[in-house]
Amino acid sequence: SQQGEEDPQALSIQEGENATMNCSYKTSINNLQWYRQNSGRGLVHLILIRSNEREKHSGRLRVTLDTSKKSSSLLITASRAADTASYFCATRKILGGGADGLTFGKGTHLIIQP
């Protein structure tokens, strides 16, 4: 079952504008991660925020986490055409045998118009 739900499902903005994507989740978490997926490619890890953190930055990315609302947002500032991709939030799924999997949200498909 899906742990996270992103909104919007699709977002189209002009190059240079900021893009904000939101993610909600259902259970308590240890951390929340954001991944990017270019069309026809694998997922690339962008940023991880721990449950005791409220905000984290990485280059043009800013992630916030509100554990009381079970939600997170990903902000991409000064968007570029190369940012066109699908973005997924993911939470840890505890597996047997000492490994952790990921449960992904449905994703936001971001299109940057040149």
Added chain:
Amino acid sequence: DAMVIQNPRYQVTQFGKPVTLSCSQTLNHNVMYWYQQKSSQAPKLLFHYYDKDFNNEADTPDNFQSRRPNTSFCFLDIRSPGLGDAAMYLCATSRPRGSSNQPQHFGDGTRLSIL
């Protein structure tokens, strides 16, 4: 560069004809995962290996099997592919739990088509 490599990138098979997808890694990670991603959907975990220990997700069909002959390689076998198995199959690796929340590293996937 250390990475996760999946071959082939595109695979076409016939309905009911067994198919094997492969994944290799140079990261020396203990854990390897297989995810299924259908069109416009999120990746869904099928199973994972922690070293040689295989762990199946409860809702993964019996039609899907996996092999990990050594640390570097992992295979996904689909014994009798049906039309509903057409999807992107993603391999990922990570360090085990307790390794400072290490992220997963993904290959570029194999897109499987069923005729």
